[in-house]
Amino acid sequence: MSRASPTGRPGRRAQLSRDAVLEAADAILRSEGVEAVTIRRVAESLGVSPMALYRHVADKDDLLVLLIDRLAQRLRYPPLPAEPRARLLTIWRTLYEGLAEHPWLPEVLARRRMIAPSVLAAVEEIHAAFCEAGLSLEEAVLAYRLVWQFTLGALLVRAGRTPDRPSVQEAVRGAPDADRYPLLARAAAAWRQAYGRDTYHADLEVLLDALLPR
């Protein structure tokens, strides 16, 4: 340990790396869920002191955001159709389905919203497809933003469809006061159905029809 490190820099050799931290955090995430991903818990699993992590991540939210980036990196896109509209459908759906597997994700994005750098390639593809379909670059930016916001909201709502804890929403929808809210009372069945199934795919087509020149 008295030799200089291989990089020629002085001081103690690093035992930890950001990647090792993220790998350990990811393992805990998969096996025990997000609530278990704490600074202390990750440090324990690595056999280091909690404070050692702060050399490699800024803070806990930073750790979670970097974790989302890892998940985004693992997204695999199917072969993309040549036709722009079909390509957009494929990319967005892959993004949505991939992110929907992690119900804790919207909560983290609500605290520290950002797009993981790893999805930049997909974002580029989306812009290209919008332009190819006839939008100007400025229009493509606005179209991307609109669909992204919708996707985020859809992920958030979907994250809420936990079968165990019936949401307040359902409770209210189940038996709305027929005198004060006649339409909602009549629509209760349709509501239950709409919230039981995922309408992202169909909704996405509505959005693209509105955004693309016919």
Place this chain on the structure above:
Amino acid sequence: MSRASPTGRPGRRAQLSRDAVLEAADAILRSEGVEAVTIRRVAESLGVSPMALYRHVADKDDLLVLLIDRLAQRLRYPPLPAEPRARLLTIWRTLYEGLAEHPWLPEVLARRRMIAPSVLAAVEEIHAAFCEAGLSLEEAVLAYRLVWQFTLGALLVRAGRTPDRPSVQEAVRGAPDADRYPLLARAAAAWRQAYGRDTYHADLEVLLDALLPR
């Protein structure tokens, strides 16, 4: 204290009420922000023990959700136009602007998503307007859901536009690698502009155009 309570029920007279708890929580929310709204802090401000609150709210998230309901109750809608499309614009915009004042809201909704019972009247109005514009009740339900998901996502993105901490998003958008992401590099300026201003109003018109029969 040995007399029966006015309600005729036995036992100690209630010192606290759900309303008193919410009022205290709301005051802390306004003066110190959401982070300060803790069970212990609210109890302290009421001069009771933390555990006393659990008789009136289920847990901390329940407290926050009830708080959102209070905020929704205070929303004031301007006079609604007779024409369905204009009415929809007015209601959604009022909802959006009102909720956008509370950047912490999407995070709570991400954990315990629900619609506050207080917005049911607005939801009923929205369904009525969609139907009046020519949609069936089932279509109205789906249209409502689509716009609500978009609104949630827009609120989430907007909550992120804190001027102090530049988001990762902006950092990446500021200088995307021109070789790998040529379109994003060219679009950087448009991106900054799009994320600098709020496009909810314009986007809402796009959505309504897509959803309403022409």
Place this chain on the structure above:
DNA sequence: ACCTGAACACCGTTCAAGT
């Protein structure tokens, strides 16, 4: 340069007991 130890300043929530 990188990591540790101890402490700070909190949390939400349980449980059994008091009035």
Place this chain on the structure above:
DNA sequence: ACCTGAACACCGTTCAAGT
């Protein structure tokens, strides 16, 4: 019936010190 006290089982993060 309603509230309290004490404790449990944690958090993230600071700071000064060690190697």
